[in-house]
Amino acid sequence: GENVEQHPSTLSVQEGDSAVIKCTYSDSASNYFPWYKQELGKGPQLIIDIRSNVGEKKDQRIAVTLNKTAKHFSLHITETQPEDSAVYFCAASKGGSYIPTFGRGTSLIVHP
């Protein structure tokens, strides 16, 4: 089955810095890669996703890149703000059921 590794487990940055979270996956058939943000006491919220026919996608301060050959994808957050502090999860899935395999999460702390 699919295996998703996520690094780092904790990331601490100063407000205004950029943050990068990286994930690798094992199943070359995976073709959908979402990122979720989970704030304390809440459920994961889909913030951005990328499909395997695209190399990069941006939405304001967040972007995701995908390298299919190397089987890794990354989340980039620019100009971080304290409200970006949360746990971020990556996932990988493939067509049919699109049942995701999640990474273990990255706790992002943005210091004011």
Next chain:
Amino acid sequence: DARVTQTPRHKVTEMGQEVTMRCQPILGHNTVFWYRQTMMQGLELLAYFRNRAPLDDSGMPKDRFSAEMPDATLATLKIQPSEPRDSAVYFCASGLSTLPEQYFGPGTRLTVT
């Protein structure tokens, strides 16, 4: 604002008691997922329904857990009997079978003493 709702939000119970968690998927969604989140295991898929039919419940301990969808607006996850190791946050998510996006509810935090 369409959202997945879950009840109860918190549940504290004693070992051996039955626990029922409920989920209302987003109206029109035809897939429902149940997940369990713990510090040790992260997010684990317990069960997956499409058009109310269970398609995958391989992640669920069969002897004590059961999941059903009595109708399109209600999914239930039941634990009987509950054990301390079941303490976790249980999430429901819904989506459309034609699209990969899933939308999570706020979760039920279960504590079994």
